[in-house]
Amino acid sequence: MNRLAWILVVVVAAAGLAGGYWAGTRKAEQASAPQAAAGATSTAGGKILYYRNPMGLPDTSPVPKKDPMGMDYVPVYQGEAPAPQAPGTVKISPDKMQLLGVRTELAQVRDLRRVVQAVGTIQPNERQLFKVAPRFEGWIEKLYVNTTGQAIGRGQPLMEVYSPELVTAQEEYLIALRGMKEAAAGGADAQAVMQRLADSALRRLRNWEISDEELRTLQRDGKPRQHLAFRSPVNGVVLQKPSVQGMRFMPGDVLFEVADLSSVWMLAEVFEQDLRYARVGQEVDVRVASYPDMALKGKVVFVYPTIDPATRTARVRVELANKGGLLKPAMYGSVEFVAAHPRGKVLAVPDSAVLDSGKRQAVLVRRGEAVFEPRTVKLGMRAEGYSEVTEGLKAGDEVVVRANFLIDAESNLKSALESFGSQPKAAAAHRASGTIQAVDAQGGTVEIEHGPIPTLQWPAMTMEFAAKDKALLAGLKPGQAVEFELTQGKPGEYVIERITASSSAHKGH
Numbered sequence: 001m002n003r004l005a006w007i008l009v010v011v012v013a014a015a016g017l018a019g020g021y022w023a024g025t026r027k028a029e030q031a032s033a034p035q036a037a038a039g040a041t042s043t044a045g046g047k048i049l050y051y052r053n054p055m056g057l058p059d060t061s062p063v064p065k066k067d068p069m070g071m072d073y074v075p076v077y078q079g080e081a082p083a084p085q086a087p088g089t090v091k092i093s094p095d096k097m098q099l100l101g102v103r104t105e106l107a108q109v110r111d112l113r114r115v116v117q118a119v120g121t122i123q124p125n126e127r128q129l130f131k132v133a134p135r136f137e138g139w140i141e142k143l144y145v146n147t148t149g150q151a152i153g154r155g156q157p158l159m160e161v162y163s164p165e166l167v168t169a170q171e172e173y174l175i176a177l178r179g180m181k182e183a184a185a186g187g188a189d190a191q192a193v194m195q196r197l198a199d200s201a202l203r204r205l206r207n208w209e210i211s212d213e214e215l216r217t218l219q220r221d222g223k224p225r226q227h228l229a230f231r232s233p234v235n236g237v238v239l240q241k242p243s244v245q246g247m248r249f250m251p252g253d254v255l256f257e258v259a260d261l262s263s264v265w266m267l268a269e270v271f272e273q274d275l276r277y278a279r280v281g282q283e284v285d286v287r288v289a290s291y292p293d294m295a296l297k298g299k300v301v302f303v304y305p306t307i308d309p310a311t312r313t314a315r316v317r318v319e320l321a322n323k324g325g326l327l328k329p330a331m332y333g334s335v336e337f338v339a340a341h342p343r344g345k346v347l348a349v350p351d352s353a354v355l356d357s358g359k360r361q362a363v364l365v366r367r368g369e370a371v372f373e374p375r376t377v378k379l380g381m382r383a384e385g386y387s388e389v390t391e392g393l394k395a396g397d398e399v400v401v402r403a404n405f406l407i408d409a410e411s412n413l414k415s416a417l418e419s420f421g422s423q424p425k426a427a428a429a430h431r432a433s434g435t436i437q438a439v440d441a442q443g444g445t446v447e448i449e450h451g452p453i454p455t456l457q458w459p460a461m462t463m464e465f466a467a468k469d470k471a472l473l474a475g476l477k478p479g480q481a482v483e484f485e486l487t488q489g490k491p492g493e494y495v496i497e498r499i500t501a502s503s504s505a506h507k508g509h
Contacts, residue, residue, distance in 0.1 A: 074457050103400070105349070106396055109395055111341070112384065117335070122265070123267050132258070137250055138165070151236075154232055159230050174218070210228070238257070264327050280301065291326065298319060362375060363392075431453075447465075448484070450462075485499075
C-alpha cells in the first residue's frame with residue numbers, strides 16, 4: 001500500500017511539472033507574438049532615414065535623441081509617409097532639386113570691402129592759383145606773355161607798365177633819401193623828419209608790391225624808372241590773360257591768372273548713399289579718359305559739406321601729383337574708393353541668396369532634407385558680391401544661393417493653389433483621456449496625466465496644456481478623470497479644444 005501511494009505521488013508531480021511547462025511555453029509564445037509582429041513592422045518599414053521631433057517641430061536628427069521634455073524622437077523609415085510639413089516651409093523633391101540646380105552656402109563671418117566709383121573733373125589746385133593785379137593805375141606798355149596756356153617760369157617777366165603814380169612815388173622816395181644825406185650834417189630833428197619821409201615813401205612802394213630788387217635798382221641808380229616789369233610768381237601756365245598791350249588798367253584789375261599745375265585736384269561727384277565711404281586722408285585710385293591705362297594714386301583732402309539738390313551728389317576733393325603735366329584742367333576722370341566695414345568682420349551671405357521684393361528682403365534657409373524656410377532678414381553693407389546680414393540669420397545657417405527664385409516661386413504657387421476656391425482647413429483634433437493633476441482656471445491652463453496618444457505618437461506622461469477658452473476649465477478639479485481633444489496651433493504647441501468629465505477612472509502609467 002505504501003508502495004502504491006508513493007507511485008501515485010510521483011505520477012501527480014510529473015503531471016504538474018508537465019502542465020507548468022506547457023503553460024509557460026504558451027505564455028511565452030503569446031508574449032513573443034506581439035514583439036515579433038512589432039519587429040516585423042519595423043523591419044518591413046525598411047531603413048531608418050532620420051528621427052523627427054515628437055512634438056511636431058520642424059527639426060530632425062540623424063541619430064536617436066530626446067527632446068527637452070525627455071520624449072524620444074520618432075524614427076522615420078524608408079517608404080513611410082513623410083511627417084506633416086511645418087508651416088511656412090516648402091519641400092522640394094530630390095529630383096526637382098537636381099533639375100533646378102539648387103546650391104547652398106553657409107552664412108559666414110567675413111571681411112567686407114566696399115568699392116565705390118565716382119566720376120569727376122580735373123581742376124587746378126586752388127592753393128596754387130595766382131592772380132597778377134596791380135594796386136595802382138597805369139597802362140600796359142609791353143607784353144612778354146601774349147597767349148593763354150603759355151608755360152612760364154618763376155620770375156619770368158609778364159609785362160611792363162607805365163604809371164604816373166608810380167613814377168611820382170619813386171621820386172618822393174629819392175627826394176627823401178637825398179634829404180637824409182643832406183640832413184646828416186644838421187641836427188637830429190632834421191634827420192628824423194627826413195627818415196620818416198623816406199620810410200613813408202618806401203612803404204607806399206612796398207604796398208604796391210614793388211620788389212626788393214626793383215627798390216635796390218632805384219636806390220643805386222638814383223632816378224625813377226618810367227616802366228615797371230611784373231613777373232610770374234610761380235612755375236606754371238597762364239590760365240587767363242585779359243591784358244592787351246596799350247590798355248589802361250585800374251587798381252585791382254586782374255591782368256594775368258597763373259596756375260602751378262605740379263599738383264591738381266580731382267573733384268569727384270559721390271552719391272549721398274555712398275558718401276560715408278569717403279574719408280579725409282583715404283588713398284584712392286584715379287583714372288582719366290585721356291590715359292585709360294595709367295593708374296594714378298590720390299588722397300582725399302576734403303569732403304564738401306553740401307549736397308547738390310539736382311544730382312543728389314556731394315563733391316569730394318582728391319589731390320593728385322601731376323608729373324609731366326599730363327593732367328589738364330577740365331579733364332574727365334573716375335575715382336575708386338575702397339572702404340572696409342567699420343566693424344571689421346561681419347555676418348554676410350552671397351548677394352544671390354537675397355530675395356528682394358522691394359518692401360522686404362528674405363533668404364531661403366535649409367531646415368532639413370529638401371525642406372526650406374523663407375526667412376526675412378535685415379541687410380547692411382553690400383560689397384564684393386556679399387550682403388551684410390544684421391538680423392534674421394546666424395553664422396552657420398545654410399542658405400540657398402542658386403535657384404532660390406524658382407523655389408520661392410514654387411512656394412508662392414503652392415500657397416495660392418491651396419487657398420484657391422477653398423476655405424482654410426481646420427486643424428486635426430487628437431483625442432485622449434487622463435486625470436487632472438492641477439487646474440489654473442484664471443490662467444487658462446490645466447495639468448493632465450494622460451495615457452498614450454497614438455495620433456501624435458506620444459507616450460503616457462504628465463503635461464500642462466492651455467485651454468482655447470478659459471470657460472472649458474470651469475468645474476474641473478484635481479483627481480478628476482477627463483476626456484479631451486487637442487489641436488496644434490504653432491509648431492510644437494497644442495491647445496485643448498474640448499474637455500469633459502469621464503465616467504471611468506484613468507489608469508496612470
